[in-house]
């Protein structure tokens with residue numbers, strides 16, 4: 001990587017798979033990088049590359065105006081930073097830990113109460129992608145902190161700011177991951193179905209990948225219908241047509257668990273039972289907006 005135009009001291013708290021990748025990225029372009037990990041012994045490669053390993057969390061936090069948390073979860077951020085909270089005053093805390101929007105808002109308020117600016121980040125990449133063309137990190141929180149931190153943030157991938165509400169980045173992050181996990185679960189169900197005929201997952205993947213990619217072209221049309229709530233408009237495949245009965249029955253007949261397809265069918269059926277069977281498939285989103293409790 002090309003050296004950074006302006007070097008900026010940065011501290012990375014947490015040297016799991018993602019923390020190590022992020023710290024390696026800032027070291028590689030010359031940002032003075034201090035690292036800390038709860039369990040010692042995970043910084044050796046980074047130190048060999050030029051990072052400094054802090055002896056304590058306090059030492060790590062006070063080493064840089066920009067402190068990046070890459071810990072396990074919301075609780076681990078508090079467990080790590082609560083004892084040194086007063087040291088955050090005047091610094092920027094970038095939280096790249098996966099948290100819920102409410103947890104991010106709580107952390108932002110907590111950081112603010114200790115005089116720190118706060119940015120939340122949702123990492124849309126796996127560690128091996130950090131610093132490469134496909135990596136993106138979604139940010140929300142202080143715009144001033146985002147702008148000021150760009151020389152470091154841009155080291156890791158494309159940086160996009162969504163707004164002052166710190167909960168926005170995790171909201172987008174988790175919404176995008178919802179689509180990803182549901183897509184993978186659908187693929188796994190297909191693998192199980194064709195597996196009953198002796199077809200390998202690898203063979204099925206060769207067919208599924210272009211099919212799923214082609215279906216993504218439908219998203220914009222569904223989005224348009226959903227935004228207008230125009231489920232009765234022309235050209236839509238009806239809920240009654242899309243009720244997934246054949247798929248669920250075929251899976252059950254083959255002795256498979258029907259959890260994935262039955263879950264989609266339940267969304268469809270709630271709308272049919274409410275009298276909307278002739279409406280388009282996209283109306284299933286209303287079953288999510290008004291869950292049965």
Ligand code: FVH
Nearest residue numbers: 014015016017018019038039070071072076097098123126
């Ligand atoms: N890895 C990925 O692909 C995803 C991509 C999207 C974003 N996630 C989130 O990033 C956070 C860190 O993920 P990670 O992959 O680095 O996770 P681990 O390799 O499991 O490392 C966890 C680190 O957290 C430290 N830690 C755990 N609990 C505590 C605690 N109570 N106090 C202090 N540190 C703690 C752990 O330290 P140690 O076990 O080595 O002592 C690791 O450094 C995460 O939110 C992902 O959801 C990654």
